[in-house]
Amino acid sequence: MSVTINDVAKHAGVSMKTVSRVINNEPSVREATQEKVMASVKALNYKPNNSARSLAGTRSYTIGFIYDNPNAYYVIDMQNGILSECKDRNYELLIHPCNHKSDKLEEELHSLIEHSRIAGVVLTPPFSEMPNVGKMFEQMQLPYVRVISANDKKKQSSSCIFVNDYEAAYDITQHLISLGHTKIGFLCGGKEHNSSTERLQGFQSALKDSGLKTNAKFVIDGEYSFESGVLGAQKLLKNKYRPTAIFASNDEMAAGALFAARLGGFSIPGDISIVGFEDSPFSRQTWPKLTTAHQPNQLIAQQAAQLLIARIQRQAECETEETAIKNFRPELVIRDSTGPVPACE
Incomplete structure (x- = not known):
C-alpha cells in the first residue's frame, strides 16, 4: 500500500498539519521539526499526491x-x-x-x-x-x-x-564593429515582442557610440522564424551595396540567413559574418556554428x-x-x- 501523510505524521510524532506545512515549505516551522519530518519522508519514501492535496x-x-x-x-x-x-x-x-x-x-x-x-x-x-x-x-x-x-x-x-536584451545586443554589435564591420544589416523579430525593440535599440546604440549611423535600408522587419531569416537575408544580399555582416534577432533567423547566404554563393565568414541571439540548438547545428548571445x-x-x-x-x-x-x-x-x-x- 502507498504511504500516506498520516503515516509520515505518526512516524515523525507530529500532526498531519505540521507535515503538510513542512512539505509545502511554509514558514513558522522550527528547523528541528523540519528535519524530523523530512527524515520520516525519506525513510518511508513518501511521495506527495499533489492532486489529492489540492482536492x-x-x-x-x-x-x-x-x-x-x-x-x-x-x-x-x-x-x-x-x-x-x-x-x-x-x-x-x-x-x-x-x-x-x-x-x-x-x-x-x-x-x-x-x-x-x-x-x-x-x-x-x-x-x-x-x-x-x-x-x-x-x-x-x-x-x-x-x-x-x-x-x-x-x-x-x-x-x-x-x-537584458538591450545590453546583450550592444555587445554583439560591438563585436562585429571590432572586426572592422561598419555596414551591418539587422533582421528584426516580431513587433509584438519587446525583445525585438530592445535588441534593435541595443544594435543602434552600439553603432552610434562607435560613430556609425544606422542604415534604414539595412534594417528588415520579420518574425522569429527560419523562413523570415531566409527572406530577410535575401533582401539584404540582392543588391551590390550590401552589408558585410548580418545581426539576426534570434538563432533561428540567423540559421535562415546563413542558408540564404550560401544559396547566394557567399562564404561565411569570408564574405559575410552572421550572428544570432539566444544560443539555442540552432546556433550549434549550423555550419559554421553561430556567434550568438547565451540566454539561459x-x-x-x-x-x-x-x-x-x-x-x-x-x-x-x-x-x-x-x-x-x-x-x-x-x-x-x-x-x-x-x-x-x-x-x-
Whole structure:
C-alpha cells in the first residue's frame, strides 16, 4: 500500500498539519521539526499526491505556464526549467499554449483558471508584455510572474524576470564593429515582442557610440522564424551595396540567413559574418556554428517558478506582498560565423 501523510505524521510524532506545512515549505516551522519530518519522508519514501492535496483543501498546488511562441526550443527550455522547480517544491505544472491574437483570449484564460484550479501562472512574451492579461489576473487575485525583455533600470510593479536584451545586443554589435564591420544589416523579430525593440535599440546604440549611423535600408522587419531569416537575408544580399555582416534577432533567423547566404554563393565568414541571439540548438547545428548571445532559458524559467511559488505562499499566509525582480544579461558567445571584414570592403 502507498504511504500516506498520516503515516509520515505518526512516524515523525507530529500532526498531519505540521507535515503538510513542512512539505509545502511554509514558514513558522522550527528547523528541528523540519528535519524530523523530512527524515520520516525519506525513510518511508513518501511521495506527495499533489492532486489529492489540492482536492483536500482550499489551496491548489498546480501552477500554469501560458505561452505563444513559434520557437520549440524556447518552449521546451521554459517547460523544463519550471518543471525542475515544481518537482523540488511538490507542485504540478499545467502547460497551456494559446493564440495571443485571439479575440477570445481573456475568456479562454479566465475559463482555464477557473476550471483547472491553478494557483498561479508564469507568463512569457508576448503575454508577459500585454497589460490586459496582467490586469485580468490581478482582478482574479491570481499570483503571476512575468518574464520580460527590458533594461534592468526600468521599474515594474510586480514580480519579474528581466532579460537584458538591450545590453546583450550592444555587445554583439560591438563585436562585429571590432572586426572592422561598419555596414551591418539587422533582421528584426516580431513587433509584438519587446525583445525585438530592445535588441534593435541595443544594435543602434552600439553603432552610434562607435560613430556609425544606422542604415534604414539595412534594417528588415520579420518574425522569429527560419523562413523570415531566409527572406530577410535575401533582401539584404540582392543588391551590390550590401552589408558585410548580418545581426539576426534570434538563432533561428540567423540559421535562415546563413542558408540564404550560401544559396547566394557567399562564404561565411569570408564574405559575410552572421550572428544570432539566444544560443539555442540552432546556433550549434549550423555550419559554421553561430556567434550568438547565451540566454539561459531553463534557469530563467526555474527562477520564475521560484518567484511564483513564493508569491503563492505569501498570499496563502496573508503576508505583505513584496516586489521581486531578478535580472539576466545574455552573454556573448563567439564562434566561427564571424570574422574580419573582407579586405575588398
